[in-house]
Amino acid sequence: MAVGIHPRSIPIEGTKKVLGHIRALFGNKQVSALGEVGLETDSNEGEKILVQQMRIANEYAAPIIIHTPRSNKPKIFNKLLLVIESEKIDPGRVIMDHLTPDLVPKARSAGVVAGLMVQPGKPTPQDVADILSKNGPEGIVVNSDLGNTPSDPLALPKVAHHLDWAGFGVKEIELVTCSNIRTLLPP
Ligand SMILES: [Zn+2]
Numbered sequence: 001m002a003v004g005i006h007p008r009s010i011p012i013e014g015t016k017k018v019l020g021h022i023r024a025l026f027g028n029k030q031v032s033a034l035g036e037v038g039l040e041t042d043s044n045e046g047e048k049i050l051v052q053q054m055r056i057a058n059e060y061a062a063p064i065i066i067h068t069p070r071s072n073k074p075k076i077f078n079k080l081l082l083v084i085e086s087e088k089i090d091p092g093r094v095i096m097d098h099l100t101p102d103l104v105p106k107a108r109s110a111g112v113v114a115g116l117m118v119q120p121g122k123p124t125p126q127d128v129a130d131i132l133s134k135n136g137p138e139g140i141v142v143n144s145d146l147g148n149t150p151s152d153p154l155a156l157p158k159v160a161h162h163l164d165w166a167g168f169g170v171k172e173i174e175l176v177t178c179s180n181i182r183t184l185l186p187p
Helices: 015-027 042-058 075-088 103-110 126-133 153-163 170-184
Strands: 033-038 064-065 093-094 114-117 141-143
Touching: 015 042, 033 042, 042 075, 075 093, 075 103, 103 114, 103 126, 114 126, 114 170, 126 141, 126 153, 126 170, 141 153, 141 170, 153 170
Parallel strands: 033 064, 064 093, 093 114, 114 141
Antiparallel strands: none
């Protein structure tokens, strides 16, 4: 299970208390990853809360699932990479989620795992196929991100089916829909 203060849901007050709870959950081994955390805008307040949470995750060498926003995505993506670097976080432990196709090679060259959220109005199974053709399956994780926005609980099997139809091998399909995330977040 992962826990974290989402950048769209930063409490108006009591942040310190929430951070204390997060630390306790890691300390009691009740959670194994931090997330979603990230930045919704480039506000200093958001960055401060992100950094505090990253420091907790770093103490426990926990994986970090990072949210990237709908607007200003490339700019915030670059800023997030800078925060990861300045906090000395192993990029191999980080998933940058909700990436657009153009950001996938940038994420891979920075060493972070590229998260592709397949949802109505977001990357489609065909987009995933195109991304895999260009980048290969290493370090790519497909997810459905079930939340409060319209999502498809069958997104993953649909992607697997589409990739099979498009001629990808079982191994590649398994990597992006299962094994890559298993390596990062052991069961
Ligand atoms: Zn998100």
